[in-house]
Amino acid sequence: MSGMIEVEGVVYDYPAVRALHGVSFEVQAGAVLALVGPNGAGKSTLMRCIAALDVPTEGTIRVAGLDVEEDPRGVHAAIGYLPDFFGLYEELSVRKALTYAARSRGVPVSETAAAVEMAAARVQLTDRLEARAGELSRGLKQRLAIAQTIVHQPRVLLLDEPAAGLDPEARRSLSDLILSLSKDGMTIVVSSHILAELEDYSTQMLMIRDGAVAGGGVVAAGSGHRDGQRVEVTFAEPPLDLAERLEKLGVTVEQTTGDTATLLLPEGEDDSALLGKLIAAGLKVRSFQAARKTLEDAYLAEVAR
Numbered sequence: 001m002s003g004m005i006e007v008e009g010v011v012y013d014y015p016a017v018r019a020l021h022g023v024s025f026e027v028q029a030g031a032v033l034a035l036v037g038p039n040g041a042g043k044s045t046l047m048r049c050i051a052a053l054d055v056p057t058e059g060t061i062r063v064a065g066l067d068v069e070e071d072p073r074g075v076h077a078a079i080g081y082l083p084d085f086f087g088l089y090e091e092l093s094v095r096k097a098l099t100y101a102a103r104s105r106g107v108p109v110s111e112t113a114a115a116v117e118m119a120a121a122r123v124q125l126t127d128r129l130e131a132r133a134g135e136l137s138r139g140l141k142q143r144l145a146i147a148q149t150i151v152h153q154p155r156v157l158l159l160d161e162p163a164a165g166l167d168p169e170a171r172r173s174l175s176d177l178i179l180s181l182s183k184d185g186m187t188i189v190v191s192s193h194i195l196a197e198l199e200d201y202s203t204q205m206l207m208i209r210d211g212a213v214a215g216g217g218v219v220a221a222g223s224g225h226r227d228g229q230r231v232e233v234t235f236a237e238p239p240l241d242l243a244e245r246l247e248k249l250g251v252t253v254e255q256t257t258g259d260t261a262t263l264l265l266p267e268g269e270d271d272s273a274l275l276g277k278l279i280a281a282g283l284k285v286r287s288f289q290a291a292r293k294t295l296e297d298a299y300l301a302e303v304a305r
């Protein structure tokens, strides 16, 4: 295996319950993996094991090539981990909280001030550096917590339910932040119950159920997962013989309901060419959208397996 995160045969036992039953998967560098699954499935336990905070009962985990059991400190330096319930030092200013986080994650004294500024800028907290952590809103506290986890510029970021308790605007800015961290090359694992939101930034999905990998393991998902063969078109003033007219253009009509048609494109045909054909045929196109296989579709397909 040669992934940024390699999990092999991981079993984890709490005193009274086996939480993970031989979990194996791999996450490639640069991926944004959505870790999904019902309550109690074992997602948080798995994250803590990857973060080298809990030692698996059996199996191995390597992060950035480092074994979590042999070199937990090396792993701590390579990752940023935001637990599902995080605490902040509420009395500290944002600057002091980030300085403390940087020093405790091994950033050298000479580089700390720059690292603090960089992390604050990354989460758009530069203008709040002197504010007390305790007086920030929930959304800004979340951003501070994330800034603390990235202040040492980790290669891997683990976010456990990061959107819990955030309002829609704060969620949107969290999504934007995750996307921009991903563009910088960070490998990111995010767990959440809100699939629609994971959709915005995930490139892959892994479903955990009853402590085991469910479905087909790591599957493509989210933004990179467009089902280009299917297009949904809405027409203004649709003619009565809409389906026949569409078929004459060489597309397969999957279904028509009122003013909307779902079309299957021939293999290799570009959807913009189809749009041109529809307009040239005199049809009034009101909207035209390549149907997307949502993360929810992928999730439900996995559940059904």
Ligand SMILES: Nc1ncnc2c1ncn2[C@@H]1O[C@H](COP(=O)(O)OP(=O)(O)OP(=O)(O)O)[C@@H](O)[C@H]1O
Residues within 6 Å of the ligand: 014, 015, 016, 017, 018, 019, 037, 038, 039, 040, 041, 042, 043, 044, 045, 046, 084
């Ligand atoms: N500290 C603990 N002590 C004992 N059992 C635990 C502990 N933490 C979790 N468990 C149990 O381990 C199993 C997996 O829990 P875990 O929190 O990892 O799941 P999860 O998928 O993160 O759930 P959620 O989505 O509700 O946070 C559950 O049966 C849970 O009750």
